[in-house]
Amino acid sequence: MIRVRGLSKSFNGQTVLAGLDFDVPDGEILAVMGSSGTGKSVLLLNLIGLMPPDSGAIEVNGVAVTRLAEPELLKFRRHVGYLFQDSALYDFMTVEENIAFPLREHTASGLAVIRARVDELLRMVDMAGAGGKYPSELSGGMRKRAALARALALGSKVLLCDEPTSGLDPVRSRDISLLIRDLSKKLGCTTLITTHDVRNAFRTADRALVLHQGRAVACGTEQELRAVADPFVREFLE
Amino acid sequence: MVMLTWITNKLAAQGRGALFFGAFVRCLLTGRIRWNEVFRQIYEQGVRSLLIVTLVSFASGAVLALQGQVMMARFGAKEFIAQLVALSLIRELSPVFTALVFSGKSGAGMAAELGSMSVNSQIQATRTLGVDPMGFLVVPRMLACLVVLPILVVVSELMGIFGGYLVAIHEANIPPVYYINQTVQCIAFVDFFSGFAKVFFFAVIIGWICCYKGFFTSGGSMGVGRYTTAAVALCYVGVIVSNTLLTKIILTFWGN
Numbered sequence: 001m002i003r004v005r006g007l008s009k010s011f012n013g014q015t016v017l018a019g020l021d022f023d024v025p026d027g028e029i030l031a032v033m034g035s036s037g038t039g040k041s042v043l044l045l046n047l048i049g050l051m052p053p054d055s056g057a058i059e060v061n062g063v064a065v066t067r068l069a070e071p072e073l074l075k076f077r078r079h080v081g082y083l084f085q086d087s088a089l090y091d092f093m094t095v096e097e098n099i100a101f102p103l104r105e106h107t108a109s110g111l112a113v114i115r116a117r118v119d120e121l122l123r124m125v126d127m128a129g130a131g132g133k134y135p136s137e138l139s140g141g142m143r144k145r146a147a148l149a150r151a152l153a154l155g156s157k158v159l160l161c162d163e164p165t166s167g168l169d170p171v172r173s174r175d176i177s178l179l180i181r182d183l184s185k186k187l188g189c190t191t192l193i194t195t196h197d198v199r200n201a202f203r204t205a206d207r208a209l210v211l212h213q214g215r216a217v218a219c220g221t222e223q224e225l226r227a228v229a230d231p232f233v234r235e236f237l238e
Numbered sequence: 239m240v241m242l243t244w245i246t247n248k249l250a251a252q253g254r255g256a257l258f259f260g261a262f263v264r265c266l267l268t269g270r271i272r273w274n275e276v277f278r279q280i281y282e283q284g285v286r287s288l289l290i291v292t293l294v295s296f297a298s299g300a301v302l303a304l305q306g307q308v309m310m311a312r313f314g315a316k317e318f319i320a321q322l323v324a325l326s327l328i329r330e331l332s333p334v335f336t337a338l339v340f341s342g343k344s345g346a347g348m349a350a351e352l353g354s355m356s357v358n359s360q361i362q363a364t365r366t367l368g369v370d371p372m373g374f375l376v377v378p379r380m381l382a383c384l385v386v387l388p389i390l391v392v393v394s395e396l397m398g399i400f401g402g403y404l405v406a407i408h409e410a411n412i413p414p415v416y417y418i419n420q421t422v423q424c425i426a427f428v429d430f431f432s433g434f435a436k437v438f439f440f441a442v443i444i445g446w447i448c449c450y451k452g453f454f455t456s457g458g459s460m461g462v463g464r465y466t467t468a469a470v471a472l473c474y475v476g477v478i479v480s481n482t483l484l485t486k487i488i489l490t491f492w493g494n
C-alpha cells in the first residue's frame with residue numbers, strides 16, 4: 001500500500017508538485033501519466049526518500065518515509081524495487097554481477113545460492129544466457145529488463161518504475177510493459193510506474209492518474225478516464 | 239551583488255567538500271570495508287599510473303645527472319653527482335612529480351568514473367539498492383590512493399636513481415661501484431622520511447578532490463569532462479601549494 005497526502009515540492013520558486021494525494025492499494029498497478037517535465041521523476045524520488053518533499057506525508061507499506069533519516073532509509077529501500085529511466089546498471093559489472101550485487105550486500109547466502117537466484121531472476125525477465133554480458137553490450141530493452149531483475153532481486157513487494165518504455169521502439173515498449181504487469185501480478189507487488197506513453201500505460205496498469213501542474217487532475221481505469229470531460233485530460237489521452 | 243553570490247557559492251562548495259570528507263571518515267570508521275573493491279581499485283590505479291611514473295622518473299633522474307655533471311664540474315665536485323641525484327629525488331622530486339602524474343592519470347580516471355556513474359544515475363541506484371555509495375564507491379578508492387601512491391613514489395625513487403646512474407657512469411665516467419656506494423651512504427632516514435611523509439598527505443588530497451568532484455558531477459557527458467578537468471587542476475594546485483607548506487613544517491622539525 002502506497003499512500004501519498006498533500007505532497008508538495010518546488011525548486012527555486014518553481015512549483016513541481018502542489019499537494020498531490022493518491023493511494024495505490026496492495027497488489028495494484030498505478031500509472032502516473034503526465035507530459036515531460038511535470039514532475040513524475042521527482043514524485044518517485046520522493047517516494048523512495050532520495051529527495052525530501054517540502055511538505056506532505058508518504059507512507060509505503062506502513063513506513064512513514066518522510067520521517068526516516070538516511071541510515072533507516074537505506075534499510076527501507078531494500079524492500080522497494082526501483083527501475084531507473086536510464087536503467088542505471090553498473091557498467092563495470094556484468095549483468096550477473098549487477099543482479100547479484102544486492103544479494104551479496106544484504107543476504108548471508110553462499111555463492112551457490114546467489115547463483116541459483118540470479119539464474120532464476122534472469123529467466124524471469126527472459127534473459128537466460130545473457131548474464132555474462134556487460135551492460136554496454138546490451139540493447140536498451142535488455143538493459144531495462146536486467147535492471148528490472150536487479151530491482152526485484154531482494155524480493156521487494158513494492159516496485160517503482162520511472163518511464164519503463166522511454167527510448168524503446170514500439171515492440172520493445174509493449175514487451176517491457178507486459179513484462180512489468182506480468183511480474184507484478186505474479187509476485188504480488190504494489191507497483192507504480194510513470195510514463196507519458198498512454199497506450200503502454202494501460203497495458204501495464206490497472207488504474208492511471210493524470211498529473212498536471214503538480215496535481216492529480218484525473219484518476220481511474222481506462223474507461224473512467226476516457227469519460228472525463230476535463231480538456232487537458234481529453235487532449236492528453238488523444 | 240554578483241560578487242557576493244559568487245563568494246557565497248564558493249564558500250558553500252568548500253563546506254560541501256568538508257562535509258563530504260567528514261562523511262567519508264564516518265563511513266570508514268563505522269562501515270564495513272569492501273576489501274575486494276579496495277584490491278580492485280589498487281590494481282586499477284596502480285596499472286593506470288605505473289608506466290608513466292616509471293618513465294617520468296627515469297627521465298628526471300637522468301636529466302638531474304646531466305645538469306649535475308655540468309654544474310658540479312664548475313666547482314670541481316663531479317664525484318658528488320650521486321648525492322645530488324639521490325637527495326633531490328628522495329627529498330623532493332619523486333613525491334611531488336609522482337603525485338602530479340598520479341593526479342593526471344589515476345585521479346582523472348577516478349573522477350571520470352564516478353562522474354559518469356553520477357550522470358547515469360548509478361550513484362542514486364546504489365542508494366535505491368540500500369547501499370551507501372560512500373562505502374561502496376568512495377571508501378575503496380580513497381584507501382587505494384593511500385596504498386598506491388606511496389608504492390609509486392618508491393618506484394619513482396628507484397627509477398630516478400637508476401636514470402641518474404646510467405648517465406653518470408656513461409657520460410661523466412664515474413665508476414659504477416663508487417656511484418652506488420655514494421648513493422647508499424648519502425641517504426639518511428631523515429631524507430627518506432621528509433619526502434615520504436608528504437606522500438600520504440598528497441594521497442588524501444588527490445583522493446578527496448577526485449572523489450568529491452566525481453561524486454557530484456552533473457550535466458551529462460559535458461559535465462563529466464568539466465568536473466574531471468576541474469578535479470585534476472585542483473589536485474595540481476593542492477599538491478604544489480601544500481608541498482610548500484609541508485616542506486616548511488618538515489624542515490622546521492627535522493631540518494638536518
Ligand SMILES: Nc1ncnc2c1ncn2[C@@H]1O[C@H](COP(=O)(O)OP(=O)(O)O)[C@@H](O)[C@H]1O
Nearest residue numbers: 011012016034035036037038039040041042043
Ligand atoms: N534537483 C532538481 N533541481 C532543480 N529542479 C529540478 C530538480 N529535479 C527536477 N527539477 C525540475 O522539476 C521539474 C520536473 O522534473 P521531472 O520530475 O524530472 O519531470 P518528468 O515528469 O519528465 O520526470 C522539471 O522542470 C525540472 O527542471
Ligand SMILES: [Mg+2]
Nearest residue numbers: 040041085163
Ligand atoms: Mg522523468
